[in-house]
Amino acid sequence: AFSVPAPLLQAQSLTDGDTANIMALKKTALQSNLAYEIDESLTTEVGPRLVGTPGDAQGITWAVAKMKQLGFDKVWTEEVQHVTWTRGVAEARIIAPYPQKMVAIALGGSTGTPEDGLKAEVVEFKDFAALEAAPEGSLEGKIAYVSFRMERKINGAGYGPAVKARGAGPSMAASKGAVAYVMRSVGTDNNRLGHTGGTNYKDGITRIPAAALSNPDADLLSRTISRGKPVEIFLKLTAERKDDVPVITANVIGEITGSEKPEEIVVMAAHLDSWDVGTGAVDDGIGVSVTLAAAHHIANLPERPKRTIRVILFAAEEVGLVGVKHYMKDHENEIAQHVIGAEWDFGVGLIYEMVPGVGPAALNHIRELAHLLAPLGVSLSPKNDAKGQSDLSLLGKAGMPAVNFSPDGMKYFDYHHTDNDTLDKVDPEALKQNTAVFTIFSYFAAQSGIDFRK
Amino acid sequence: AFSVPAPLLQAQSLTDGDTANIMALKKTALQSNLAYEIDESLTTEVGPRLVGTPGDAQGITWAVAKMKQLGFDKVWTEEVQHVTWTRGVAEARIIAPYPQKMVAIALGGSTGTPEDGLKAEVVEFKDFAALEAAPEGSLEGKIAYVSFRMERKINGAGYGPAVKARGAGPSMAASKGAVAYVMRSVGTDNNRLGHTGGTNYKDGITRIPAAALSNPDADLLSRTISRGKPVEIFLKLTAERKDDVPVITANVIGEITGSEKPEEIVVMAAHLDSWDVGTGAVDDGIGVSVTLAAAHHIANLPERPKRTIRVILFAAEEVGLVGVKHYMKDHENEIAQHVIGAEWDFGVGLIYEMVPGVGPAALNHIRELAHLLAPLGVSLSPKNDAKGQSDLSLLGKAGMPAVNFSPDGMKYFDYHHTDNDTLDKVDPEALKQNTAVFTIFSYFAAQSGIDFRK
Ligand SMILES: [Zn+2]
Ligand SMILES: [Zn+2]
Ligand SMILES: [Zn+2]
Ligand SMILES: [Zn+2]
The missing domain is CATH 3.50.30.30 (Glucose Oxidase; domain 1)
Structure with a gap:
């Protein structure tokens, strides 16, 4: 029999209805091929997305259309500038x-x-x-x-x-x-x-x-x-650097608007740009696909969760976290309302661990989340020092609570930043588990009223 | 306890001294890193060997020098012509x-x-x-x-x-x-x-x-x-074909001259040419290295075996078995003296089976050979239809008895004919086993008086 440990009961943050929603979301995410289909579309119809190239622009167009198609409530882009480099x-x-x-x-x-x-x-x-x-x-x-x-x-x-x-x-x-x-x-x-x-x-x-x-x-x-x-x-x-020739790209942002506290933001992030040599199916097509699919599953519920879920597809990550730096400026006055975030930029295998980075009181709630994720094979790290992966590391440093998800990364650096970053390296079954994890995480954070900073 | 089956005793082709030599050769081959060192040398100092390129010529020079250094009694080249093709x-x-x-x-x-x-x-x-x-x-x-x-x-x-x-x-x-x-x-x-x-x-x-x-x-x-x-x-x-512009290459041949019947030839073969994209470490650097190392171990014995062991490193295999066709013309009157042959052109794993292609009476002797190879993990195929791999298939069709050795080829076609045919794909431990098999095979065939055609 399954016995609920004492701290969990004290921290109960979800109603029975919320928990039922989470169980339904998990089932949907584990059965749906959506994340893989998104990556297949990105890889086939867009391909590589090096900052400032036609593929990058095409990726932005693709992402905006895909978000709208997936049922996001708001979709917009925010311009990012970088300098020209050609390989x-x-x-x-x-x-x-x-x-x-x-x-x-x-x-x-x-x-x-x-x-x-x-x-x-x-x-x-x-x-x-x-x-x-x-x-x-x-x-x-x-x-x-x-x-x-x-x-x-x-x-x-x-x-x-x-x-x-x-x-x-x-x-x-x-x-x-x-x-x-x-x-x-x-x-x-x-x-x-x-x-x-x-x-x-x-x-x-x-x-x-x-x-x-x-x-x-x-x-x-x-x-x-x-x-x-x-x-x-x-x-x-x-190769040519042209530090004086700017190129324009954009962060692409989509929201599932919160029903009660729309100004409080739960972030799921990935980066839309890629190196030019592969098709960016793994880095970070997986992140893009998993976060979009997770948001879609939640958007498909009869009711919006209380807080807003914001999916940020950052521009120009590969060339030095350029997109997130623009984002931090553009959203300077809003950073405190980013209640928690998770980025997915290390995806090619099953997630086996969650590392939180939250306030001491919020840890009890993280344990509750961990109980929900445990059946997916995700254990809770004893550490509490996560700052967010990749782009989100800058928001983490600026005080946003975060969780990092750790996958089996044994093969990740076989393909990383090479011609070999192509769709065949993406495991559809791992994508389902990844999507279930992100879906549960973001619904949990958006539906509960937890202050993860405390 | 190990019981010797009846047919084996009837076919006993080796003296106790011969058997002792085989045990010593096996030990040497399994301990020696020589085959790997040969491939390392070929891959590092020569690299790709596309017919008619400087690498091909360099490979021939390398092979002649290597054979001399390894103690072959005779080393020579036989000119082969082909046409020009550039990638x-x-x-x-x-x-x-x-x-x-x-x-x-x-x-x-x-x-x-x-x-x-x-x-x-x-x-x-x-x-x-x-x-x-x-x-x-x-x-x-x-x-x-x-x-x-x-x-x-x-x-x-x-x-x-x-x-x-x-x-x-x-x-x-x-x-x-x-x-x-x-x-x-x-x-x-x-x-x-x-x-x-x-x-x-x-x-x-x-x-x-x-x-x-x-x-x-x-x-x-x-x-x-x-x-x-x-x-x-x-x-x-x-790419350019120039069917009217000939290029010159060569078969490289080395012999351990037989002490009693030097005119009877046991063949070990491989091809020296390779495609241009990888370094030909696997195809057919492994064959070159294994056959050279096997011959060297036998040359190091105090006495030469009775028959001649001839190592033929064929030219221009990749472009259509061109080298062996020249060889068949050059040695037209000598084909009947090729008592048996084995080529090694599928090497990247452990040999698990031997397929003979010999006369019905000789099968008893092949079983004796199989007993010697069994401790190396090599089983005897129930078939008796081998004609020889690659180049040797033409000598097989012309009546030369052959044995084919079958390795674990699961990975072979991951690298075959690609840039990825490089030394890191070569397993030093598999090379030791391959070399032990070829050493035992060639010593057995050269030292026994078996007529494999019968
Ligand atoms: Zn990345
Ligand atoms: Zn990257
Ligand atoms: Zn070959
Ligand atoms: Zn080949």
Whole structure:
């Protein structure tokens, strides 16, 4: 028999009718193929959505139409500006001692090489710290190469240690005199496809071209270097940064308007933009699809929940959380009314854990939510430090309570930011569970009167 | 307790000393990393070996040097001619109704498109038979697309039904009026990398450009077509056939010369050429490495076995068994002295079965060999119809007895003929087992006096 623990009874926030609604929503979400159909539509009819490209604009049009079709009460866009960056093509090869092609991809935001490319001796560093420790001037005229290998972990914890070399590597290498920068891809696969992702140039340091090698090519380069002879490589990137040429994009926002406290907002978020190489079916097509489907299931109830459920599809996440920064300005006076939020930007598997980030009194209510999610295989983390994933991390820092959902992320970084981010990587069954979780979370937060800040 | 079945005793072909040698060879092969080191060297120092390219020539130089270094008694090359084909680049995209890029790869031997590419409506066929059934003239001005999906099977049996569309598809499509041909890749993966492989134009039919789409892109194209609107695609191939420009390559042959019957030849074979896109680490770097390592272990014994062991690294297998055809002419008078042969061109996993193709009396001896291989996990097939893999199939048809070894091929067609054919796909432990099997097979055949034709 199932015995309800004492703290739960004290925190009972839902009526019997609310609970019945949640059971019905769960059943609907677990049976419906809607989230998958949304992702199929986005992937097939729009495809990649790099900021400022026709695909990005097409994505915005698609999202507005889809929200209306799904029964949102209000749908609108909010303009976001960013700067122009075009990927162009990437060519890399080993010239000596053994000529071989390599598969490379420009890091997002990288400058290009000279038109004819550049050739230089390559110097390998086992990680970012080793590059950092290189003596000043020691890389003069050289290409720096960081060969750090990302570890596969269920919670994606291998990403942090690996991604440092992507963000800070190029400027660090340039500060030692390097003329270009290459790195092993931040990814756990062994496919001959590079992983892109944004890099950040430091002010006052020469911006050098920066690329990621596919993991098999990083293996090849390291094996070649390990033979002890000088290794010369060729790199050509036709990428272009135009920091003075703005592009316009938009956050797309839709609401299920609250029936009693419409000014109090429960947020479900994802980002609509993607890198250009795949079709953004996973990153973040899954987030887009799950949040839209969850809102639709709730909109299909006979009555609106008390608070407003706002789905925010952020623009320009990949290029540095640009859309959410605009959102924070546009909604400056409204942040305090964002009662709680959850973003979905790590989706490719089943959610196994919920990490809250709420006030101490609200924890009792979170346990109640956890009881509702437990049959879906979601456990409650003992931590209470969530700030929100991706975009929502900025709202979290600004005081919005959040929950983070943790999925089985073992495969996520096999596809992340590569050509391989396509619909076939999306598991329809996992999408159903993800949607059930987001549906229950947002209905629970919108229907109960809980102050998650307390 | 282990009881020796009666037929085995009758067929005892080895002395106690021979058996002791085999046990020692097995131990050596299972402990040695040599085969992996050979493949590492080939992959790192040579890389891809498309017929007529610098890599092909470099591969021949490498193989001759490697054979000498490994203690072969004789090493030589035999010239092979083929025609020029260059891959160039492949571009494909959906133009309407939803513009999207696709990843495509030219089929080997394909002609190019016009310089600016071509645009046409695409017509999907679920398999080659459906294309064959299309009415005459029905594809006038269209691009034919065969979307047949290869099945994953442990023995690679999905390949045959799928590869028909690669070999015969372009001419079949052209005969109905098509201006170009695209197909779902013959492969079991879902990576955004196309699978190349040779196509064959029929005489008297217009040679139209032919490409394989990566499997996720075939999914995308089929999903787009399934919406029911006309779908227009763009295809550009800069591939070039120059049937009148010969290229020179070579079979590379090495021998461990027999101590008593040097004129009787036991063959171990593999092909040295590869497609240009990967590094040919699997296809057929594994075969090259296993056969060379096996021969080396035998060469390291204090005495040569009675018969000659000949390792043939065939040229130009990928482009139509061209090297072995030259070999058959060059060795026309010697075919009858090829007492038995085994090729290794399907290697990426553990060998689980041996299929013989020998005379009825020799089957007893094959059972003896099977007893030696059983502890390695190799069972004896009840069939006796092997003709030899790949190149050796032609010697098999010409009467040479053969054995075929069957590995776990579940992953083989994930990488086959793609950029992904790289060293990381090679399992060092499987190579050890493969090498032990080939070492035992070739020593057994060379040291016993068995007439496998009888
Ligand atoms: Zn994302
Ligand atoms: Zn991302
Ligand atoms: Zn092969
Ligand atoms: Zn092949």
